[in-house]
Amino acid sequence: MQPLGTPFPRNPAPTVGNLPNSQAVPGGGKLTARVEAMRCMGCALCLNLCPVQAITLNLTAVVDQELCIGCSACVSACPNQAITLAQGATR
Ligand code: SF4
Numbered sequence: 001m002q003p004l005g006t007p008f009p010r011n012p013a014p015t016v017g018n019l020p021n022s023q024a025v026p027g028g029g030k031l032t033a034r035v036e037a038m039r040c041m042g043c044a045l046c047l048n049l050c051p052v053q054a055i056t057l058n059l060t061a062v063v064d065q066e067l068c069i070g071c072s073a074c075v076s077a078c079p080n081q082a083i084t085l086a087q088g089a090t091r
């Protein structure tokens with residue numbers, strides 16, 4: 001038992017390259033985020049959570065497929081389930 005006042009240990013912040021859900025797919029591809037525009041309400045929550053700034057807002061969220069590392073942070077955060085991970089996603 002730790003004495004009162006002992007700081008609670010925190011996990012180190014993830015950095016690009018060791019994110020737990022970074023998704024490499026056999027065959028050289030990768031999983032990246034895809035936005036279903038009809039479900040996106042433009043709340044910008046995902047933009048602020050993306051660790052590599054791969055998402056921009058153009059009425060709806062748009063994912064830069066080159067930058068996305070497939071960490072799934074945006075998938076978990078979206079209140080409208082507008083984002084999924086897919087191989088070879090185009091948007
Ligand atoms: S969190 Fe979801 S609803 Fe909000 S901007 Fe991103 S994709 Fe759209």
Ligand code: SF4
Nearest residue numbers: 050068069071072074
């Ligand atoms: S999965 Fe979402 S949060 Fe993660 S890098 Fe790709 S766009 Fe950004």
